[in-house]
Amino acid sequence: MIRLEGISRTFDVGGEPVHALVDVHEEIAAGEHLAIMGPSGSGKSTLLHILGCLDRPDRGVYELLGRDVARLDEGELSLVRRHTIGFVFQFFHLVPRLTALENVELPMIFAGVDPAERRERAIGRLRGVGLEPRASHRPDQLSGGERQRVAIARATVLDPKLLLADEPTGNLDTTSGRHVLEILEQMNASGLTLIVVTHDPAVARRARRILVLKDGRVVHRGDGAHIHEAVEVLSAAENGT
Amino acid sequence: MSLRDLLGFAARALRGHRLRTGMSLLGVAIGVAAVVTLTALGEGARLYVIGQFASVGTNLLIVVPGRTETTGGMPGMGGVPNDLTLEDARAVLRGVPEIDKAAPIVMGTETVAFGERQRQVALVGATHEMLEVRRLGVASGRFLPPLEWDRSSPVTVLGQTSARELFPGRDPVGEVVRVGDWRMRVVGVLAPRGQQLGVDMDDVAIVPVGTAMKMLNRSSLFRLLLQVRAHTDLDRARERVVRLIAERHGEEDVTGITQDAVLGAFTSILGALTLALAGIASVSLAVAGVGIMNVMLVSVSERTREIGLLKALGAGRRQILLAFLAEAVLLSSAGGLLGLLVGWLAVKVLIAVYPALPATPPPWAVAAAFSLSVAVGALFGVLPARRATRLDPVAALSGR
Numbered sequence: 001m002i003r004l005e006g007i008s009r010t011f012d013v014g015g016e017p018v019h020a021l022v023d024v025h026e027e028i029a030a031g032e033h034l035a036i037m038g039p040s041g042s043g044k045s046t047l048l049h050i051l052g053c054l055d056r057p058d059r060g061v062y063e064l065l066g067r068d069v070a071r072l073d074e075g076e077l078s079l080v081r082r083h084t085i086g087f088v089f090q091f092f093h094l095v096p097r098l099t100a101l102e103n104v105e106l107p108m109i110f111a112g113v114d115p116a117e118r119r120e121r122a123i124g125r126l127r128g129v130g131l132e133p134r135a136s137h138r139p140d141q142l143s144g145g146e147r148q149r150v151a152i153a154r155a156t157v158l159d160p161k162l163l164l165a166d167e168p169t170g171n172l173d174t175t176s177g178r179h180v181l182e183i184l185e186q187m188n189a190s191g192l193t194l195i196v197v198t199h200d201p202a203v204a205r206r207a208r209r210i211l212v213l214k215d216g217r218v219v220h221r222g223d224g225a226h227i228h229e230a231v232e233v234l235s236a237a238e239n240g241t
Numbered sequence: 242m243s244l245r246d247l248l249g250f251a252a253r254a255l256r257g258h259r260l261r262t263g264m265s266l267l268g269v270a271i272g273v274a275a276v277v278t279l280t281a282l283g284e285g286a287r288l289y290v291i292g293q294f295a296s297v298g299t300n301l302l303i304v305v306p307g308r309t310e311t312t313g314g315m316p317g318m319g320g321v322p323n324d325l326t327l328e329d330a331r332a333v334l335r336g337v338p339e340i341d342k343a344a345p346i347v348m349g350t351e352t353v354a355f356g357e358r359q360r361q362v363a364l365v366g367a368t369h370e371m372l373e374v375r376r377l378g379v380a381s382g383r384f385l386p387p388l389e390w391d392r393s394s395p396v397t398v399l400g401q402t403s404a405r406e407l408f409p410g411r412d413p414v415g416e417v418v419r420v421g422d423w424r425m426r427v428v429g430v431l432a433p434r435g436q437q438l439g440v441d442m443d444d445v446a447i448v449p450v451g452t453a454m455k456m457l458n459r460s461s462l463f464r465l466l467l468q469v470r471a472h473t474d475l476d477r478a479r480e481r482v483v484r485l486i487a488e489r490h491g492e493e494d495v496t497g498i499t500q501d502a503v504l505g506a507f508t509s510i511l512g513a514l515t516l517a518l519a520g521i522a523s524v525s526l527a528v529a530g531v532g533i534m535n536v537m538l539v540s541v542s543e544r545t546r547e548i549g550l551l552k553a554l555g556a557g558r559r560q561i562l563l564a565f566l567a568e569a570v571l572l573s574s575a576g577g578l579l580g581l582l583v584g585w586l587a588v589k590v591l592i593a594v595y596p597a598l599p600a601t602p603p604p605w606a607v608a609a610a611f612s613l614s615v616a617v618g619a620l621f622g623v624l625p626a627r628r629a630t631r632l633d634p635v636a637a638l639s640g641r
Binding site: 049052054055074075078079080081082083085087089093095096097098106107109110111112115154158 | 242243245246250253254256257546547549550551552553554555556557558559560634635638
């Protein structure tokens with residue numbers, strides 16, 4: 001489903017080039033559950049942004065469902081984001097003035113889905129994450145876990161193929177974090193490709209496959225069953241050895 | 242993204258910042274209200290002047306002795322025009338079918354006295370026809386009786402002011418006053434009229450034209466007022482009257498004046514004034530536009546994360562541009578509507594304070610003010626909206 005070939009991304013920070021990603025090669029199959037780990041500044045967020053078509057690599061090929069999306073123009077990219085990719089963020093990013101229902105409807109507004117169908121689908125998705133009774137609540141009337149579940153409903157309402165989650169439990173307590181992960185895994189089980197960026201081993205160990213990044217390079221490939229290997233690599237990376 | 246969704250989204254965003262929205266709404270409203278009120282004022286002035294002329298009578302043709310063109314020639318040779326006489330007036334009435342009524346006028350000044358009270362007034366020698374030709378009204382008694390024009394009769398009609406000053410607190414009809422050396426019976430008092438064609442019609446003593454000519458020892462008329470049957474015949478009537486009198490006098494020595502020329506000049510001057518007022522008021526609309534731009538720029542930078550999110554959700558550049566543009570246009574057109582309301586109220590107040598002024602905003606000004614307010618929103622909303630579309634989604638999501 002995804003093929004990354006020689007992906008590099010360099011930022012200019014105060015006149016100094018910072019190599020966020022250096023020559024990344026990776027293949028991700030449809031329906032996978034992948035965790036990306038790494039110390040801060042390792043390039044894991046940059047990788048997620050490139051996978052989500054919010055950023056472009058300076059070099060390399062990014063093939064998504066057989067298309068080289070790194071070459072698409074801005075208009076085509078927005079269509080890819082709309083229909084193929086869903087995002088879940090650490091800080092939820094709900095629109096504060098809109099209700100839970102309206103937040104879920106938002107992507108469908110841009111996709112031009114007609115109002116009646118929009119409402120029905122949004123309610124269905126809220127029911128799916130157990131929040132139908134909270135449909136008319138605004139984000140500030142919802143708990144952190146509820147907000148993230150609204151965000152998941154919004155991210156998946158247009159049935160994307162790929163769900164990208166950036167520290168989805170980073171702002172949640174253990175219980176609601178687990179609840180959110182269960183929902184994500186349920187969606188993964190029904191065929192959605194799930195990529196989670198996290199520094200939390202408890203989250204990463206649930207993934208089938210784990211990548212550890214350091215200084216823009218993949219330094220470890222493992223699986224959830226052997227999370228301790230990934231953690232060792234990670235702590236070594238964090239300690240600068 | 243449908244128009245309804247677009248407007249709904251924009252309206253929700255505006256409602257999120259009531260104070261800020263209210264302030265810029267007010268800015269536009271003041272601009273639009275200013276355009277409406279000031280043009281109403283200008284238009285009111287124009288209608289007032291037209292009304293003044295209409296009250297004198299738009300079918301009026303005034304014949305004055307003398308030519309308006311400057312003529313040369315030897316000093317002492319000619320140049321003195323012939324008298325404009327009652328005979329000329331009769332000939333015009335007989336010989337020009339377009340003329341309905343003729344009112345010969347003689348003017349001078351004279352002292353009117355009753356007992357100890359006396360007053361210097363304009364003495365107007367006139368005929369019964371003047372009442373209709375000059376659109377005068379009678380407050381009490383009656384106007385001059387119909388007489389042969391060269392007959393005299395010791396009767397007079399006083400203007401409103403003259404009557405009040407000479408007979409404070411009572412009706413002078415039936416009393417005998419001295420006008421110069423003549424004793425005359427007051428037969429009527431004019432309705433209040435004010436200044437008209439340069440004469441204060443409230444401070445006059447009107448006597449039969451034959452009498453006035455004797456009193457002032459004149460043989461020439463001051464003016465000959467003619468009422469033309471139809472307004473469309475006015476120019477033809479003037480030509481025929483001037484030609485007829487020229488034939489009688491052997492030279493062209495009278496001038497026919499219609500009000501159209503004067504009225505036209507006034508109308509174009511006051512029309513220009515209205516336009517100028519509209520222009521000045523539009524400046525405040527432009528200022529309001531800058532206000533909208535400021536509000537929208539603040540809104541864009543405040544909602545950076547939201548714009549990043551919209552991009553991540555798959556909103557296209559065009560959709561984001563339209564969403565912010567819709568917000569600006571919604572803001573300015575709501576301000577425009579509010580301005581129309583405020584302007585309408587202001588005009589109502591204006592009319593209540595100055596009932597004489599027919600202040601109404603011309604429809605073009607109302608339409609222009611509103612469409613300008615919408616245009617201002619679109620114009621000044623473009624820059625902030627473009628800024629929103631150009632945000633880098635990754636930076637925007639992290640609030641940078």
